[in-house]
Amino acid sequence: MKALVKERGIKKTKGDIVFGILNYAVFGLFTLICFYPFYYLIINSVSANDLSSNGSINFLPSQLHLENYKQVLQLKGLGLAALVSVGRTIIGTICTVLASAFLGFMFTQERMWRRKLWYRLMVVTMYFNAGLIPMFLTMQNLHLTNSFWVYVIPVIVQPFNIILVKTYMESIPRSLQEAAEIDGAGIMKVFLKIILPTSTPILATIAIFAAVAQWNSFQDTLIYVTDQKLYSLQYILYQYINQANSLATMVKNSSGGTNLNMAALATQQTPTSIRMTVSVIVVMPILFIYPMFQRYFVKGIMIGSVKG
Secondary structure (H helix, E strand, O other), X not given: OHHHHHHHOOOOOHHHHHHHHHHHHHHHHHHHHHHHHHHHHHHHHOOOHHHHHXXXXXXXXXXXXXXXXXXXXXXXXXXXXXXXXXXXXXXXXXXHHHHHHHHHHHOOOOXXXXXXXXXXXXXXXXXXXXXXXXXXXXXXXXXXXXXXXHHOHHHOOOHHHHHHHHHHHOOOOHHHHHHHHHOOOOHHHHHHHHHHHHOHHXXXXXXXXXXXXXXHOOHHHHHHOOOHHHOOHHHHHHHHHHOHHHHHHHHHHHOOOOOHHHHHHHHHOOHHHHHHHHHHHHHHHHHHHHHHHHHHHHHHHHOOOOOO
């Protein structure tokens, strides 16, 4: 210990200083590269629409205004789509986390009938699937097309998440479960009272994966849903980005002709500014939520990955 303290007290060499500077410079540059796209979206959404359309806004905003957000938030169907996205994210995340936790726990139980067989069959699904058309026909036969539950049910069981949970739970001392069973606890009580409370890091990690996947998904809406009441926010973004000129007209019409100033502003809005504004509205919620679970992420991934 003394040797370690003494070693830490040694002055840094020139090589250490150079390495430290390069290390901070590289990671600082990497951070800026990751941050800049979000910053670019924000400054273009609040800058003058003509400057944004011309590509003149690159580093600093100009002629700040929030009219783009006011107009876009008045678009028909945007509020309902936001509710659909929030609902599918919350319900889908809860179902995925619970299913991953329970199945991961069951796959650690040697008494489970044909445990290895079911586990291998589950893993196989990570590498093979029937394809888009059989999947669509299956959803149709199950009456899930044009249903809110098409967003939730097909993604409840995720093999990758179950493998992570299983690996983590195998690192939990077996004596905890044995002691609970000696006291008369059944399998569900062991799961709810012993396993779940001790698995918070990995469950938070799974929650991040599930929430981000649910919030960002739009292909399931594109494939399975034709009812506009069930459109998700990301699907509307997909539509708006691909039909930005039509969106500009929709923004203009959303004023209903009752406010001439708003209508005049809408005619000045460009597809570029609308793309930026809608993108920011869709991206910001997940950016605020993600840091809340960040502290669990590395711990949840690493614990249980190395045994011994």
